[in-house]
Amino acid sequence: MSVNITKLKNGLTVVTDSMPHLESAALGVWIKSGSRNETQDQHGIAHLLEHMAFKGTKNRTALQIAEEIENVGGELNAATSIETTAYYARVLKPEVGHAADILYDILANSTFDENELTREKHVILQEIGASLDSPDDLVFDNFQSAAFTGSQPIGRPILGTPDTVEGFSTNQIREYLDAHYHGPNMVLSAAGAVDHDALVKQAEGTYSNFANTITQDASPATYTGGEAILEDDFQEAQVVLGFEGRAYHVKDFYASQLLATILGGGMSSRLFQEVREKHGLCYSISSFHWGFSDSGVFGIHAATGPEDLQELISLILKELQRSSEDIIQEELDRARAQIRSGLLMSMESPAARAGQIARQILLFGRPIPNDELMERLDALSVERVRDLAGRIFHESTPTLAAIGPVKDIPRLSDIKQSLGIKQSLAAE
Amino acid sequence: MSVNITKLKNGLTVVTDSMPHLESAALGVWIKSGSRNETQDQHGIAHLLEHMAFKGTKNRTALQIAEEIENVGGELNAATSIETTAYYARVLKPEVGHAADILYDILANSTFDENELTREKHVILQEIGASLDSPDDLVFDNFQSAAFTGSQPIGRPILGTPDTVEGFSTNQIREYLDAHYHGPNMVLSAAGAVDHDALVKQAEGTYSNFANTITQDASPATYTGGEAILEDDFQEAQVVLGFEGRAYHVKDFYASQLLATILGGGMSSRLFQEVREKHGLCYSISSFHWGFSDSGVFGIHAATGPEDLQELISLILKELQRSSEDIIQEELDRARAQIRSGLLMSMESPAARAGQIARQILLFGRPIPNDELMERLDALSVERVRDLAGRIFHESTPTLAAIGPVKDIPRLSDIKQSLGIKQSLAAE
Numbered sequence: 102m103s104v105n106i107t108k109l110k111n112g113l114t115v116v117t118d119s120m121p122h123l124e125s126a127a128l129g130v131w132i133k134s135g136s137r138n139e140t141q142d143q144h145g146i147a148h149l150l151e152h153m154a155f156k157g158t159k160n161r162t163a164l165q166i167a168e169e170i171e172n173v174g175g176e177l178n179a180a181t182s183i184e185t186t187a188y189y190a191r192v193l194k195p196e197v198g199h200a201a202d203i204l205y206d207i208l209a210n211s212t213f214d215e216n217e218l219t220r221e222k223h224v225i226l227q228e229i230g231a232s233l234d235s236p237d238d239l240v241f242d243n244f245q246s247a248a249f250t251g252s253q254p255i256g257r258p259i260l261g262t263p264d265t266v267e268g269f270s271t272n273q274i275r276e277y278l279d280a281h282y283h284g285p286n287m288v289l290s291a292a293g294a295v296d297h298d299a300l301v302k303q304a305e306g307t308y309s310n311f312a313n314t315i316t317q318d319a320s321p322a323t324y325t326g327g328e329a330i331l332e333d334d335f336q337e338a339q340v341v342l343g344f345e346g347r348a349y350h351v352k353d354f355y356a357s358q359l360l361a362t363i364l365g366g367g368m369s370s371r372l373f374q375e376v377r378e379k380h381g382l383c384y385s386i387s388s389f390h391w392g393f394s395d396s397g398v399f400g401i402h403a404a405t406g407p408e409d410l411q412e413l414i415s416l417i418l419k420e421l422q423r424s425s426e427d428i429i430q431e432e433l434d435r436a437r438a439q440i441r442s443g444l445l446m447s448m449e450s451p452a453a454r455a456g457q458i459a460r461q462i463l464l465f466g467r468p469i470p471n472d473e474l475m476e477r478l479d480a481l482s483v484e485r486v487r488d489l490a491g492r493i494f495h496e497s498t499p500t501l502a503a504i505g506p507v508k509d510i511p512r513l514s515d516i517k518q519s520l521g522i523k524q525s526l527a528a529e
Numbered sequence: 530m531s532v533n534i535t536k537l538k539n540g541l542t543v544v545t546d547s548m549p550h551l552e553s554a555a556l557g558v559w560i561k562s563g564s565r566n567e568t569q570d571q572h573g574i575a576h577l578l579e580h581m582a583f584k585g586t587k588n589r590t591a592l593q594i595a596e597e598i599e600n601v602g603g604e605l606n607a608a609t610s611i612e613t614t615a616y617y618a619r620v621l622k623p624e625v626g627h628a629a630d631i632l633y634d635i636l637a638n639s640t641f642d643e644n645e646l647t648r649e650k651h652v653i654l655q656e657i658g659a660s661l662d663s664p665d666d667l668v669f670d671n672f673q674s675a676a677f678t679g680s681q682p683i684g685r686p687i688l689g690t691p692d693t694v695e696g697f698s699t700n701q702i703r704e705y706l707d708a709h710y711h712g713p714n715m716v717l718s719a720a721g722a723v724d725h726d727a728l729v730k731q732a733e734g735t736y737s738n739f740a741n742t743i744t745q746d747a748s749p750a751t752y753t754g755g756e757a758i759l760e761d762d763f764q765e766a767q768v769v770l771g772f773e774g775r776a777y778h779v780k781d782f783y784a785s786q787l788l789a790t791i792l793g794g795g796m797s798s799r800l801f802q803e804v805r806e807k808h809g810l811c812y813s814i815s816s817f818h819w820g821f822s823d824s825g826v827f828g829i830h831a832a833t834g835p836e837d838l839q840e841l842i843s844l845i846l847k848e849l850q851r852s853s854e855d856i857i858q859e860e861l862d863r864a865r866a867q868i869r870s871g872l873l874m875s876m877e878s879p880a881a882r883a884g885q886i887a888r889q890i891l892l893f894g895r896p897i898p899n900d901e902l903m904e905r906l907d908a909l910s911v912e913r914v915r916d917l918a919g920r921i922f923h924e925s926t927p928t929l930a931a932i933g934p935v936k937d938i939p940r941l942s943d944i945k946q947s948l949g950i951k952q953s954l955a956a957e
Binding site: 122123124125155163164166167168170171172173174175176177191192193219220221222223224225226227228229230231233234235236237334335336337367368369373374377378379380381382383384404405406431434435438439440441442443445446448449450451505 | 596654834878
């Protein structure tokens with residue numbers, strides 16, 4: 102790896118991965134702050150701030166921001182997730198410094214104009230409306246809420262609700278920014294046709310202005326499990342069935358990633374073979390493991406017609422049961438090969454690289470070399486993965502989210518019974 | 530460009546773009562045959578064949594196909610579009626030959642087992658159901674049908690309908706394959722860590738078996754324009770408004786691409802600025818130009834709540850009017866810079882490269898160097914683009930597709946009147 106890291110005096114990390122054969126670069130600022138860092142009365146403000154950052158600064162109007170980057174063929178975008186927020190650009194080599202300057206400007210000097218806020222709230226209402234019209238997105242929002250009940254910020258939809266979004270003032274946006282966009286909490290990451298020393302020099306003149314303040318951690322998350330069943334007039338039933346997963350730092354994190362790949366990580370995975378190939382019940386079925394800093398969720402997503410819903414759930418449960426008993430070495434080896442190629446291929450994409458390194462620095466304090474990741478995966482045995490499956494699928498209250506023609510879906514209590522989970526582990 | 534081309538004796542083209550700094554490669558077979566090549570009683574069969582190709586060959590079961598590629602960390606996928614079908618793989622360097630062998634096997638030796646067909650039909654029914662649940666997908670299917678009325682194959686949904694899919698036999702699938710998967714109609718394209726001579730040598734031993742037969746062209750497409758308004762219980766109204774576009778080979782093709790970028794190709798584009806930034810009416814708005822071999826469509830896509838629908842249409846129409854009058858040099862230069870960086874960045878992605886070169890060979894008979902593409906764009910003047918806008922937006926019957934709370938949407942006749950299009954140009 103050709104990764105270079107410099108920490109500025111204010112705690113902000115500048116990291117580059119130079120890929121000298123490229124003509125373009127990806128760069129961005131990643132902030133360790135997302136929807137779960139909001140307080141109860143800030144629901145949706147992390148995402149609203151991410152939108153408002155493009156609405157004009159002391160130095161540039163919103164139109165100037167857009168034109169400056171697009172005049173040179175670049176692209177600017179941003180994304181808010183549960184634990185991080187990212188602002189990033191794709192540009193050709195000569196424009197890296199220019200893009201870094203624009204990114205700094207929108208994060209440090211935004212003016213948050215009142216009229217812009219009024220219009221942008223309306224834009225976000227349309228974004229919320231579109232997410233409500235997408236059952237395959239909405240089922241994941243509902244899944245997350247049911248996995249982390251009790252109005253925990255980690256369980257709330259990132260976009261907020263029409264009511265919360267409507268209520269925010271420019272002062273509240275500024276307060277959220279001032280409380281979270283701190284040097285030690287931020288990484289300026291660039292990959293591709295980039296020069297580390299030049300970027301550091303530039304960042305010392307500007308990015309060093311972010312406050313050198315330690316940010317308060319989000320309140321701890323408590324996985325509860327639970328049920329979110331929404332009958333609606335769609336063709337397909339969207340289903341996400343899940344369990345408590347593992348935090349990034351936990352020993353079982355890597356085994357959980359392997360287990361997700363073995364169960365639903367490709368065409369040869371157990372769920373794809375059993376549910377789609379042998380029974381033809383779904384167009385797509387997959388499993389996932391999402392780690393957070395202090396918790397995680399493990400889930401299976403599938404969609405099917407109402408007549409096949411019972412059989413779908415029953416086949417999934419059978420596969421979960423089996424996985425603690427008969428995962429074999431060949432499957433483990435295949436999952437490792439899939440993860441290894443995924444890592445190598447993402448090394449070849451500047452956008453994937455810049456994001457991966459930035460998130461590793463925010464979450465682990467340093468970039469994790471691929472070799473180290475692979476060593477951790479190689480150290481895991483079949484017994485260890487089977488054992489983990491036994492614990493994940495049998496020791497926590499499941500989470501069941503479903504949308505569509507789901508009148509006849511088995512309920513959480515049936516699923517618990519089928520998996521032999523004690524009914525007293527209820528959280529509904 | 531490091532592009533190498535060899536034509537096999539049966540007319541099949543092998544093309545590689547070697548990117549020696551990479552550890553991985555993308556490769557695939559592109560066939561100049563898609564949904565518009567179906568006859569009236571074959572609606573959906575191109576896509577069904579694409580699914581059935583993974584269901585087992587003389588040499589491999591469906592499971593073996595999946596396992597062989599995933600055991601080495603590779604991925605295999607396929608896609609059917611209106612004019613082409615593609616089967617492709619992403620693998621690490623040592624597996625290029627192996628992947629090429631699997632791709633050959635599934636296209637030349639598939640057995641089309643009856644039981645597999647029964648199951649796969651059910652899978653496709655789920656896929657159709659999911660597309661009906663996605664208003665932002667469905668509106669494009671309806672748009673295409675309204676643009677090309679009269680049951681023209683180019684206007685039909687690629688997936689087929691539940692009825693047509695249910696009706697197909699294995700013989701009909703084999704017939705479609707035998708009629709279209711011919712050497713002169715196929716390109717084996719690979720980019721990344723690939724060796725041209727080795728791939729050609731391998732292809733001479735296998736891919737040269739495809740028939741050296743000229744394939745019958747699809748029947749000509751006739752753009753008609755028309756209306757497809759579907760009231761439904763969604764939050765957002767999905768709208769696509771369009772016009773007759775330009776075929777690939779036509780002089781105005783490149784000017785149409787530039788016009789689409791100027792109108793709705795980024796944050797600084799006219800529609801984004803006017804509709805989202807100044808009026809806050811949409812989360813996303815964009816314009817597109819799709820060329821086909823003998824026709825094309827130019828369109829604008831946006832989504833908004835029912836209360837903003839009239840204003841949205843009226844703002845879009847105003848921008849279409851204006852574009853024939855006041856596009857300026859700065860906008861033209863920016864659109865060119867955006868297209869140029871897009872080309873350069875896609876050069877850095879093996880998957881994008883392999884697909885781009887394959888499609889250019891199928892459509893133009895040769896890969897088009899980026900410099901040549903840019904020269905064509907550079908030759909276009911502001912006057913030329915304005916003139917084209919005047920013709921596109923005023924000389925064809927518009928196409929209007931909308932889904933959701935669209936009771937109050939202006940009708941096609943209102944739109945024609947507003948654009949000053951003669952009512953006799955009706956096609957409803």
